[in-house]
Amino acid sequence: MNSSLRFLVAARRCEIEELEQLGRTGTLVGVIGELVHALQKERGLGNGYLGSGGKRFAGERAAQLVAGDEALRAVHNALDALSLNAQRLHNGARLFSRVADTLARLGTLPHLRERVRAQALSPAENTAAYARLVAGLLAVVFEAADGATDPGISRWLVAMFNFMQGKELAGQERAFGAAAFARGRSGDAQRQQWLHLIASQERCFDVFLEFSLGDLHRAWARLQADAVTAELERLRRIGCATAEGATFDAELAAEWFDCCTRRIDAMKTIEDELTQGLRALCATRAEEARAELARDTALLARLEAAHGPAETQEATPLADTGRLAAATTLAHAGQTDPLPSTPASSQYGRHLERSVMEMVQEQSRRLQAMSDELATVRASLDERKLVERAKGLLMAHRRLSEEEAHKLMRQTAMNQNRRLVEVAESVLAMADLLPAPAASVAAGR
C-alpha cells in the first residue's frame, strides 16, 4: 500500500505544480489584458492623430505610448516568471512558440509607432497593424486556456479569452464606425461588414456568459442595460440601417468614438474582475490540492508507523530495486509459500490499507470527472481551431499571407451569409480536392 500511496502523493505533487504554473499563466493573462487595452487606446488615438492630419491627439498619444511601454514591461516580467519554470509547464512547447511568434510581432511596434508619428499610413492601415499585434497576444491567452489541466480554471480562461476577443472586436468596431461616420455616407458593403463585426462580437460575449458565473453575469447585464449601450445601439442603427448613399451628420464620428470608448472602458472593469477572479481561483485550487497532499502524507506516515518504513522492513529479493520497489505489499510478491506473519498492528494496518484503497479509487473517479469536464470546456475552443486550420490550409495551398487568408474567409462568410466557422468547415472538407500543399505543412501529416 505504501508504494501505491507514494504514487498518489506524486500525483498530488504534479497537480499542485500544474496549479502553480496555471497561477503564473493567469498572471500573464492579466498583464496581457492590460497591454491589449493600452494598444487599443494607442490605436484609437493614432487613428485620431492620423485622421486630423497630425493636428489632434499628439500629446495624448505620447502619454499613451509611455503607458503602453509600462504594460509591455509587465508582460515581459510575467514571461520571465513563466520561463523560469518552463520545464514544469504543461503544453510548454506550444505556449512558448506562441510567445515567440507574439514577441516577433511586438518587435515591429517601434517601427509602427514611428510610421504613425510620420503620418506614413492611413487610419485603416493603422487599425489593421494594431489588430495584428492584439491577435498575437490573444493567441497566447487562447493557448493558455487550451493548455490548462484544471477544468474550473480552463473554464475561466475560456470565458476570459472570449471576453478579451469580444472587447477587441468592439475596439475594431469603434475604428470602423468612426471611419464610416467620418466618410459621411452609408453603403451596402460597409453596412454588411459592420453587422458582421457586431455579430462576431456578440458570439464572443455569448461564450463568455456560457462559461462564467453570477457576479460577472450581473456586471455584464448592467453594462448591457446602461445609457452608454443604449446610445451605442442608436448610433449603430444610424450607421447600419441608413439607406444606400445617405449622408451622415459630421458630428456623429466624435459622438460614436466617445460612446465606444466609454463602453470599452466599462468592459475593462469587467475584465479586471475576471483577472482577479482567476487569481483567486488558482490560489483556492492550489490550497485545496495542498490540503489533500497533507492528508495523504499524514496517512503515509501512519502507514509507515504501522508497517515500518517501506525501505527497511524486510530483506526480500525486491529490496535492492530502490525506494518504490521495496514497498511493503510488493515485497511479498517474491514468496510463493504461505503468507508472511503480519505485524502486531496488522488490524490497524489493514484498516489503513482500506483507506488507501478508497483514496486511490476516489482519486480515480475525481480525475475521470475532471477529465470529462475538461473535454467539454475544450470543445468550446474547437471552433477557433477549425478556423486556424482552414486558414493554414489556404495559406499553404494558395500561397496567401495569414491576413489574406483570413480576409478571404471572412469575405466568403459575409457573401454567403454564413458563420466563419462554417466557411472553415467547408474549406477543410475540400482539403482533399486542393492541389498538393507546400512542404512544411505536409511534413506533420
Add this chain to the structure above:
Amino acid sequence: MNSSLRFLVAARRCEIEELEQLGRTGTLVGVIGELVHALQKERGLGNGYLGSGGKRFAGERAAQLVAGDEALRAVHNALDALSLNAQRLHNGARLFSRVADTLARLGTLPHLRERVRAQALSPAENTAAYARLVAGLLAVVFEAADGATDPGISRWLVAMFNFMQGKELAGQERAFGAAAFARGRSGDAQRQQWLHLIASQERCFDVFLEFSLGDLHRAWARLQADAVTAELERLRRIGCATAEGATFDAELAAEWFDCCTRRIDAMKTIEDELTQGLRALCATRAEEARAELARDTALLARLEAAHGPAETQEATPLADTGRLAAATTLAHAGQTDPLPSTPASSQYGRHLERSVMEMVQEQSRRLQAMSDELATVRASLDERKLVERAKGLLMAHRRLSEEEAHKLMRQTAMNQNRRLVEVAESVLAMADLLPAPAASVAAGR
C-alpha cells in the same frame, strides 16, 4: 528578435524534455508488456494447476512466479526513473494516479498466488483475478498514449495499447476456450461469449493495424497466415459452431491451450518489435529536436554577435526588467522619436531577423500540423473513454463494483448484439434520467 528567438529556444527545450520523458514512458510501457506477458503465463499455468486438482504444472508455475517477480522489479525500476522526473511529466497527475491504482491492485498478487497454491479458487475466478491485474497495467499504457504530446509517438503508443489489449483478450479466450473444451459440451450462452471475445480482439488488432506501419503489418500478416492461426480457427469453429448440447472430444482442451499459447508467444515477438520501434522512435525524435535546438542557438549567437548581447546593448527604460525583457527589438519600444541608428552590421542583422521570423512561422505551422494529427490520434482513444465514463456512471448510480458494471454492459452488448461502445453511448445518453449519483462523482461536474 533575440527575445522572440529566446522563446523559440525555450519551446524547443520543452519539446526535448517532453520527448525524453516520453522515452522513459516508452521504457515503462515495454516492461509493462513483459509483466503482462508473465502474468498471462502465470494465469494459464494456474488454471492448469487448479483444473488438475494440483496434480500438474506445480513446478512450471513455481518457475513462472520467479520470472513474474523479475518482471515486477523491472516495472518498479521504470516507475522509479519516471517519478524522479515527475515534475517534468506532461499529464503527471493522471498517470501517477493510474499507477497508484495499479500498484494497489498488484499489492493483492501475493494473496492471489497463495490462494491458487491452496486451490482456494476456481479457474474462472483465477482468470478474472489476473484479468483485473492486467487491466490495471494496460490502463497505465492507455494513460501514457493519451498523455503523449508528439503525434508520431502517440500513434505508436495507441498501436501498442491496442495490440497489448488484443493479446490480453487472446489470453482470456485461451482460458475461456480451455474451460469450455474441458467442460465437454457446447451451449448458446457459451458460444455467444466466445464470439464476443473474438470480435473484441479483432477490433483491437484492426486499430493496431490502422496506427502502425510496414514491417509490423507484414509481421501481423505472417502470423495471421501461419499454421497456428489455421489450427486456432479450426478449433474456434468446433468450439463456437457446434450445435447446442453437442459434446467435445476431451483431447481438444490441451490442443486448444497449446495452440493459443503458441499464438500468444508469436504475438509477443511482434510486441517486442513494437517496444524496440517505440524506443528508436523516441530517440530519433529527441535527436531531431536537439538538432533543431542547436540550429536555433547558433542563430541566437549570430544575432547577438550582430546586435550585441541583448542584456548589455542599450540603457533603455526596459533594461531593468530582466533577461528576456531587455531583448533588442523590444528595447526600442520605449522610444517614440525616430528609429535609433542601426549598427554597422545592420544589413547582415536584418537578414538574420528575417530568418528568425521565418523560423517562428515555420514552428507555428509545424505545431499546428502536429496538434491536428494529435487530435486525430487521440480521437481513437475516445471509445475507451466513453466505456470508462459509462462504467463510472453505472458504478455511481447503481452502486456496482467496477467489475459488475463492466459485466452488465458487456452482457447488454451481447444480448442486444451491439458493440460495447454503443451500449456506453446509450448509458451516457440516459444519464439525466437516472437518480442522483453518489457525491464523489457529482463533485467534479
